[in-house]
Amino acid sequence: MAEPIYTSQEPFVEHESAVLVICCSSNAFLPYTQEFLERHLELGPGSYDLLAVPGGPQFLLLTEYLPKFAWVGHKWVKFLVERHRLKRVIVISHEDCAWYSAEQFVPPFLHAARGLHLRLAEAGEDGRSRRSLAQREDLREIVQALRNLGLPISVEAYYAEKSPDGKVRFVREG
């Protein structure tokens, strides 16, 4: 039998989870997201289920453009909520998300379809703040898409952005 190469410091404890966090897997933002969850929302390690994927909760909006993608995402969310009897879903997006600059996943026409593209162009926003506004708009639609799943959950959304003092701040979006 193979010898173990590492053993945890603490004994195994299975915590009760009532919360699902859906966020981007970005290595840059994940540590700040975990700090926000722990310090502000008082959700310590092991007290929530985590679904960290590229682009975070954006997959919930891909039902028409990338339906298989959205289908898998919906399955994950339903499985976790039903299996663990979760009551609360927290979705978090972040500034400069690489997913949003990858046009094969979030093509400009998706925003154009919602009229967002035009409104942003009128506002004279540059590419970066345009993406940021699109992400914030998406967060509100994501909240609606989660509510439309008909699950017995509360939903809340946050946007993480870099603050002028070089830190990361979180803004509630829904």
Ligand SMILES: [Zn+2]
């Ligand atoms: Zn990201």
